[in-house]
Amino acid sequence: MTGDKPFWETKRLDEMTRAEWESLCDGCGKCCLHKLEDEETGELMATNVACRLLDRRTGLCKDYKHRRTFVPECVRLTPRVLREIDWLPSTCAYRLLDEGQPLPDWHPLVSGDPESVHKAGVSVRGWTVSEDEAGDLEHHLVDRQL
Template identity: 40%
Template sequence: MLTDSTPTESLRPQFWSRYTLSELNHNEWEALCDGCGSCCLIKYIDEDENGDVDENLVEYTDVACQLMNCETGYCQHYDTRQQYVPDCIQLTAEKMPNMMWLPEHCAYKRVYKGQALPDWHLLLTENAVITQQQMHAANIGIAGRCVTETGMSDEEMETRVVNWVNP
């Protein structure tokens, strides 16, 4: 995720359209994240007997990982998240073929599939305020509309499926 403290010196011009995911450096990889937080929502993913996932059958809930700040939509311990949540998925280029459940606007998924970044992406607008406004207008992001998984039963989570995240 690109933040004010992320060094931009190592971001190659238009790296997202010139290189594959496996060719990106750490800062480029992190800069692809739009910060929507959708990947941190509890979701129901059914696999067939071959382990394949039909992305059209993935159901997202509005229930977020215990580390998510539901007001801001950011992980409270991003850099060390796996120390707190060992099964937190570490997104890598190698795992992308099995991660098509990511939202359709996800830059990692779009670059993997050879698609352009959404017009509102920070790498294109180069303005965090404009990006946030355009993401909000496009109904993208979990900030202000998720709840924490802490203390929630599996049965309650099953009632919280939403339709505002599209794989």
């Protein structure tokens, strides 16, 4: 902390250490859900289908360090990449901080409780299926804000 403020309120994303950057992830798991793009409009549509590496109970990757070996299209999020993608959840700490917004009260860095994201109902816990079990993504569209 700088003074009485936590690092996420005093540093730009590109000034954070690797540990600080990684701690911004709230474990919601929503960035690991498959999305479908409407070919005519370009609109992204949410599904309840999670990446095979996502632990749907914790909202964390089962093999984060080696994830790109198993899922080559998995994005390594950086401050630069953050500005190039438009599918991060509206509640994503990286997105919020980049837009100059505060972290929500349920964010684990604010609450001090890693379960707070699940208790607040903003994670993938309880409503998703693994891509290994899902079948056609078109059958898994959901009316949820990501």
